Amino acid sequence: MNMRESMSTLLLTGPAALALVLCVFLPVAVVFVLAFTNYQIGAPGIGWVGLDNFAQLFGSRMGRNAILNTLTYVSIVIPASVGLGLLVALGLHALARSLPRVSEMLKAVYFLPVAATLVAMAVSWQMLLHPSLGLVNTWSSALGLPAPLWLSDRGLVLYTLSAIGIxxxxxxxxxLFLAGLAAIQPSxxxxxxxxxxxxxxxxFWLVTWPMLGPTTLFVMVVTAASAFRVFETVATLTKGGPAFASDTIVYALYRExxxxxxxxxASAITVVFFLALLLLTALQIWVIERKVHYR
Amino acid sequence: MKRMVLLGLLALGAVVVLLPFIWMVSVSLKPQAEIFTSSVTLLPRAPTLANYWQAITQTAIPRYLLNGALVTGGILVLQLLVSVPCAYALAHRRFRGRGVLFAAILAALLAPFHVTAIPIFLGLAQLGWLNSYTALILPFTATAFGLFLLRQAFARIPRDLIDAARVDGMGEMAIAWRIAFPLAMPTVIAFAIFSVTAHWNDLFWPMIATTDPQLATPPRGILFFRDAESGDAPGPLMAGAVLVTAPLVLAFLLSQRRFTQGLANTGLKG
Amino acid sequence: MSLCNVSKRFGDTTVVSDFSLDLFAGEFVALLGASGSGKSTTLRMLAGLERPSSGKVLMDGVDVTDLRPAARNIALMFQSYALYPHLSVRQNIATPLRQTRLSAAARLPGAGLLSGQVRKAESEINARTQSVAQMLRLDGLLERRPGQLSGGQQQRVALARALVRDPSAFLLDEPLSNLDTALRHSTREEIRDLHRRTGHAFLLVTHDQTDALSMADRIVVMIAGRVAQCASAADIYHRPANREVARFIGAHRMNILPPGVEAASFHPRGMQDDIGIRPEALQADPNGALLATLTNAAFHGEETLLRLRTDAGAELLAVTEGTASLPPQGTKMRFGAQAARLHCFDAATGLRKEIKA
Incomplete structure (x- = not known):
């Protein structure tokens, strides 16, 4: 390869390669190093502490609480969100044959929360769930049902956040399911x-479910990955409270x-979070390779 | 009959999904007295635009929207400037290290931004760049996802077309921008929708990188606003929320197909 | 099994109109038509996948128009084979039996462990699957997935799945269209053989006349949603019922001379009727009836195609035995045809008129 060729390759790929190193690879490496130190932002000194940070995360009540909350949240959101997504997709797919316009309209409605700014919507949820001014409790009192404190009851708050996540x-x-359904051969x-x-x-059991296999797995992994990252609703609605009842991994990362x-x-929390996501991806690749690849 | 039951169930679900949207708009149109009442109603009885007027003239909402446009626009332009030439080279040039670079991009896809936040924060602090637009934009320059999408799109362009441009005497940079880029426009648009949506809605990084309300992006700004009014002015707060949500929701309603493609087909990153 | 005056409309377009067909036990019938002639829709109505807009479907004299496909006990082999990609060959073949003989609960994995009855049904299904697989030489492939099979093997699996529950009629939708030439040849013989061995009524839908002519006892030619002719292969070729069929059948398109002096030079009926001559019947003959100019001659190996123009401006094609020594273009030549190989069609209606030699 001559000089000019190499120069033009460098010009084309250099900036992106440099940005990848500076924005991704170097920081990831630094996080893995920091996780084994007691570094405090702004502090002059830094010292090795070995696995102390990890011991604190898994050993302390606070750390275990954040992990447990996240796992609870994830294990509620995955089945509910995937199941409902599949049901709605099946319904809209069936409806599309007789009422295509209505089906399209409903599809847009169901997709709306994905495009909307979650923080703003969370603020709206806060108003909706407001103990005295909110619609939900007004209606449930009118029906003679209890009017719980959705966001400040320690036993309830995580489920409320899960519902918003769903x-x-x-x-x-x-x-994603609609795309999977459209790809099934009518024959x-x-x-x-x-x-x-x-x-x-x-x-459904002979054709639809098995043919949706790869889609279902993909949807589950995507849902899991985004549920693990739950942050916006926590930061907006509860700040992890009350009394850390809704503390999650990413929020703990931010707070610490x-x-x-x-x-x-915080770096140790990051490392644990990252490894969990990697495990999830590895699981996905492994299952796709063995189970649902029909060809 | 069966169809009516199905339609009924789907419509019911749609109402539940829409409820926060309806409520947000409804409260934003209610006069103060109607919000602070014991008889809460779904729809306003005496709708007024006063809350919007207050949100626009007496709060920093317009400033937040402007910040949002600047930051998302800046990020997108920077991402494309860096990614398009590199993705083109990966798709249509042979060079030493091509395999390594591509593998690096795939590896980088695995790391969500949260993982890199602490070191990037430390780096920006070291450089004294925190609390600036730079801090909000620069860390997102590298987009493994954009590189990957663009490379796949460029690879679908016939080799002959690129060779024809070379024979016609175009330089490599010119081919990347004047041949490959326009031909991959659907992918570029899908990526743009993904990038703009992700960064307009992001709260994590703006909460870390800035403390100055003057630099707040829309979600950060909404929280500043809410914490400042502390429950006294839910009307204007909801009006602000509507204004923050409106640009993306309107864009979605106007071009649903592109939007769903942009967000769903690019589903690798949530 | 029969279709009585069946029509099918999709919106404003009529795809099949007033179609009647009887399929007798043990018969092999081919439904031959160009794409878009409505033959696949007809097949789907027979199978019960489409409901006719009007008319009836009968089986053994019983009206089955409203019966679902499975209740008709009809086997259907799909053009794309439609094998379940997630099931093994064995499971694919067993599916029709499992769906009809086992209840939904009995189909659950492990049901056989709990109930002796289910176990018995399952072992019967296995035995039947095994014997059909053996008949189609699939016994070595039973544990594979369809994606791991060649096109020909997939085709045999599709045949096996159709045959496994001993159907009363066997419908094949373009069974050979996804195979290469060499395989087509052997598969044709295989399907014929299968028909002979099973004794079921077969209905083959195809656009390929070679498939139809070589396999079927009886051919139904379908043009624009109607039956154009229903006869034996020989009759379809030698005595086409009308001009459309005459043009559709045959390796080369039949020459049709409009009424006039040139047509009449072959047969006096040519004064008022169309005269049809197959290219292979039109031979160079110094004493022939027709004078024509050679506009193009192409040597194709075993045959030579001669394109001709008559003085009246009609374009004709003649096929002769392959000869490398071709006369130059522009040569005027005389052509003739045996009277027995002439066809006569009413100029207005296109219907065949018998002529005596």
């Missing part, structure tokens, strides 16, 4: 019909790192 992600999953349904799968239920400036400890 509300926000159903539309996204629905769109497979004809074959199922001829083969005696006469009920909609039998056709940027409110208390404990860079070392």
């Amino acid at each position: 509300w926000q992600s159903v539309g996204y999953n629905m769109v 497979l349904y004809d074959a199922a019909e001829v083969d005696g799968a006469t009920s909609g239920w039998a056709r 790192g940027f409110v208390y400036f404990k860079a070392g400890y």
Whole structure:
């Protein structure tokens, strides 16, 4: 390769390569180093502490609480959001044959929360769930139901946040499922019909569900990855409270790192968070390779 | 009959999904007295635009919107400036280290921004760049996702077309921008929608990189506004929320297909 | 099984109109038509996948128009094979039996462990699957997935799945269109053989006349949603019922001379009727009836195609035995045809008129 060729390659790829190093690879490396130190932002000294930060995260009640809350949140949001996304997609797909315009309109409605600014919507949820001025409790009192403190009851707050998380992600999953449904060969349904799968239920289990296999897995991983990252609603609605009842990993990362400036400890949280996501991705690749790849 | 049940259930779900939107708009149109009442109603009885007037003239909402436009626009331009030539080289040039670079991009896809936040914060602090537009824009220059999408799009352009441009005497940079870039426009638009939506809605980084309300992006600004009014002025707060949400929601309603493609087909990153 | 005056409309377009067909036990019928002639829709109505807009579908004299496909006990082989990609070959073949013989609960994995009855049904299904697989030489491939099979193997799996539950009629939708030439040849014989061995009624839908002519006892030519002719392969070729069929059948398009002096030079009926001559019947003959100019001659190996223009301006094609020594373009030549190989069609209606030699 001659000189001019190399120069033009460098001109084309250099800036992006440099940006990747500075914005991604170097910071990731630094996080992994910091995780083993007691560095405090602004402090003059820095010292090795080995695995102390990790011991604190998994050993302290606070750290375990954040991890447990995140896992609870994730394990509520994944099945609910994926299941509802699939149900809505199946419904809209069936409706599209007889009422295509209505189906399109409903699809837009379900997708709306995905495009909307989550923080602003969270503020609206706050008003909706307001103990005295909110619509939800006004209606439930009118129906004679209890009017709980959705966002300040320690036993309830995590479920409220989960519900908002589901509300926000159903539309996204629905769109992915609709694409999966559209890709199923119509002749497979004809074959199922001829083969005696006469009920909609039998056709679903013989054709739809297995053919959606790869889509379902993808949707689950995407939902899991974004649920693990839950931050906006926590920061807007509860700041992890009351009494850390809604503290999550990413919010703890933010609080420890940027409110208390404990860079070392926050880095350890980051590392755990990152490894969990990597594990999830590895799981996805592994399952796709073995199970749902039909070809 | 079966169809009516289906339609009914789907419509019911849609109402639940829409409820926060309806409520947001409704409260933003209610006069103060109607909000602070014991008989809460879904729709305003005496709708007024006073809250919007107050949000626009007496708060920093317009400033937040402007910041949002500047930051998302700045990020997108910078991302494209850096990514388009590199993605072109990856798709249509052979050079030493091409495989390594591509592998690096795939690896970088695995790291969400949260993972890099602490070191980047420390770096910007070291340089004294915190609390600036630079701090809000610069860390997002590298986009593994954009590089990947663009490379895939460029790779679909026939090799002959690129060679024809070379024979016609165009330089490599010119081919990247004047041949490859326009031909990959659908992908560019999908990426632009993804990038703008992600950064307009982001709260994590603006909360870290800035403390100055003058630099607040829309979500950060809404929180400044809410904490300042501390429950006294929900009307204007909701008006502000509507104004912050409106640009993306309107863009979505105007070009639904592109939007769903931009956000869903690029589903690798939520 | 039969279709009685069946029509199908999609919106304003009528795809099949007033179509009647009887399929007798043990018969092999081909439904031959160009794409868009409504033959696939007809097949789907027979199978029960489409409901006719009017008319009836009968089986053994019973009206089955409103019966679902599975209840008709009809086997259908799809053009794309429509194999379930997530199931093994064995499971694919067993699906029709499992769906019809086992209840939804009995189909759950592990149901066989709990109920002896289910176990018995399952072992019957297995035995049947095995024997059909053996018949189609699939026994070595039973645990593979469709994606791991060649096109020909996939086709045999589709055949096996259709045959497994002993259908009363067997419908094949373009079964050979996804195979290469060599495979087509052997598969044709295989399907014929299968028909002979099983004794089921077969209905083959195809656009390829070679498929139809070589396999079927009886051919139904479909043009624009109607039956144009229904006859044996030989009759379709030698005695086409009308001008459209005559043009559609045959390796080369039949020459049609409009009424006039040139047509009449072959047969006196040519004064008022169309005269049709197949290119392979039109031979160079110094004493021939027709004088024509050679406009193009192409040597194709075993045959030579001669394009001709008559003085009246009609364009004709003659096919002769392959010969490398071609006369130069522009040569005037005489052509003739045996009277027995002439066809006569009413100029207005296009219907065949018998002529005596």
